[in-house]
Amino acid sequence: MTENKTNYFTEARQVIAGGVNSPVRAWQSVGGNPIFVSHARGSKIYDVAGKEYIDFVLSWGPMILGHVDPYVHDTICRTAGRGTSFGAPTEAETRIAQLISAAIPSMELVRMTSSGTEATMTAIRLARGYTGRNMILKFDGCYHGHADSLLVKAGSGVATLGIPGSPGIPSLLAEMTVSLPYNDINAVQKAVEHYGSQLAAIIVEPVAGNMGVVAPQKDFLAGLRKITAKHGILLIFDEVITGFRFTFGGYQNMIGIKPDITCLGKIIGGGLPVGALGGKKEIMESLAPTGGVYQAGTLSGNPLAMNAGLATLELLKTKADSYKELDTKTAKFCRDCEKIFSAAGIPVCINRFHSMFTLFFQTGPVHDFVSAQKSDTGLFARFFHGMIGRGIWLPPSQFEAGFISFAHTDADLDFTVQACAEALKSL
Ligand code: HOZ
Numbered sequence: 001m002t003e004n005k006t007n008y009f010t011e012a013r014q015v016i017a018g019g020v021n022s023p024v025r026a027w028q029s030v031g032g033n034p035i036f037v038s039h040a041r042g043s044k045i046y047d048v049a050g051k052e053y054i055d056f057v058l059s060w061g062p063m064i065l066g067h068v069d070p071y072v073h074d075t076i077c078r079t080a081g082r083g084t085s086f087g088a089p090t091e092a093e094t095r096i097a098q099l100i101s102a103a104i105p106s107m108e109l110v111r112m113t114s115s116g117t118e119a120t121m122t123a124i125r126l127a128r129g130y131t132g133r134n135m136i137l138k139f140d141g142c143y144h145g146h147a148d149s150l151l152v153k154a155g156s157g158v159a160t161l162g163i164p165g166s167p168g169i170p171s172l173l174a175e176m177t178v179s180l181p182y183n184d185i186n187a188v189q190k191a192v193e194h195y196g197s198q199l200a201a202i203i204v205e206p207v208a209g210n211m212g213v214v215a216p217q218k219d220f221l222a223g224l225r226k227i228t229a230k231h232g233i234l235l236i237f238d239e240v241i242t243g244f245r246f247t248f249g250g251y252q253n254m255i256g257i258k259p260d261i262t263c264l265g266k267i268i269g270g271g272l273p274v275g276a277l278g279g280k281k282e283i284m285e286s287l288a289p290t291g292g293v294y295q296a297g298t299l300s301g302n303p304l305a306m307n308a309g310l311a312t313l314e315l316l317k318t319k320a321d322s323y324k325e326l327d328t329k330t331a332k333f334c335r336d337c338e339k340i341f342s343a344a345g346i347p348v349c350i351n352r353f354h355s356m357f358t359l360f361f362q363t364g365p366v367h368d369f370v371s372a373q374k375s376d377t378g379l380f381a382r383f384f385h386g387m388i389g390r391g392i393w394l395p396p397s398q399f400e401a402g403f404i405s406f407a408h409t410d411a412d413l414d415f416t417v418q419a420c421a422e423a424l425k426s427l
Helices: 006-015 070-080 091-103 116-131 185-198 220-231 251-255 303-317 320-344 377-389 410-425
Strands: 037-041 044-047 052-055 109-113 135-139 177-180 199-204 234-238 261-265 275-279 349-353 356-360
Touching: 052 410, 070 303, 091 109, 091 275, 091 303, 109 116, 116 135, 116 199, 116 234, 116 261, 116 275, 135 185, 177 185, 185 199, 185 220, 199 220, 220 234, 320 349, 320 356, 320 410, 377 410
Parallel strands: 135 177, 135 199, 199 234, 234 261
Antiparallel strands: 037 044, 044 052, 109 275, 261 275, 349 356
């Protein structure tokens, strides 16, 4: 087992619930105590003892440029010198909304929030307010933040900790959320026939990242678009992870499907707390102050987050080739890992989507939450510790995505493959 900084965690647990401010960070499902971070730069993250790791978590997705990108860093420092929060509009909010709306045309109007959870929570309320309907349809293993209506059969920490439904959510509210197997368009068709005009929205991660990476099967998302349009149900794409991860825009740009509402977060904040939702003008105008659906936030549109996000998006806009290279690089990395596992005779199913990947400890295929849960999580935990001991920082859960940034070099990836070969010897 990896030697951890027990004293830091012990101290944290005395004053922070569970010692962490987000559950997966506690390493509960892999065992041991979490390593405390000191700083990060490029593709590397450093612990409080100064040990270096190649970072495949990247703050759970946002750091696509790598840590401490000079332009983003400089922008944050300059912005901080002018004041960090005003609770009044700034030009940067308009500029980032313009960039997002131009990159993702379905987001005709945008509203900035401080987290992805706030964005999806608002999207649900907006869908309910706009349609006058109450029910929501989501998919097992998809995670859309921790708002009450969305924590039913959720992924991420809920899956990691095996919590079926969170105490504290009134059953009356949970009953308004229907959850179905991801990729099962027939189940959606049946549910829509059954619940019909009670459904306000279908919310989906267009590429699932919170049960590990699971790609949409052919026609799943197109099927959702068709069914929702026919029944007056709003289609919400949760692109908090996928937005600006594969291309300059959303995954929706790549497949040519326009959802009614899109939620963003992570990358668009350049490493600062952010979220956004956007959609058709007519729908978005239902939000206060133009409409009656209420949403607000003292730190919404915070100048540091807006400017860090703007700087990040400005850089990403120039990186069409880098996105392609990242895809190719990740493909080779995953192939190399597959060879290592195959040589070691250990079954693994590597689900990769562009620069996102998950090594499921099973033969696969993994196409939904039920198949993801067939993984050997004990073996995953031993692998995780084998890797972290060798300087490779992976997500501490079988049910999360790994990420690669523009800052990862071929040498980083080759080193990781070697570490993988060594770790497998001691599993
Ligand atoms: N829910 C996040 C991963 N999908 C984890 C957030 C965190 O612990 O920082």
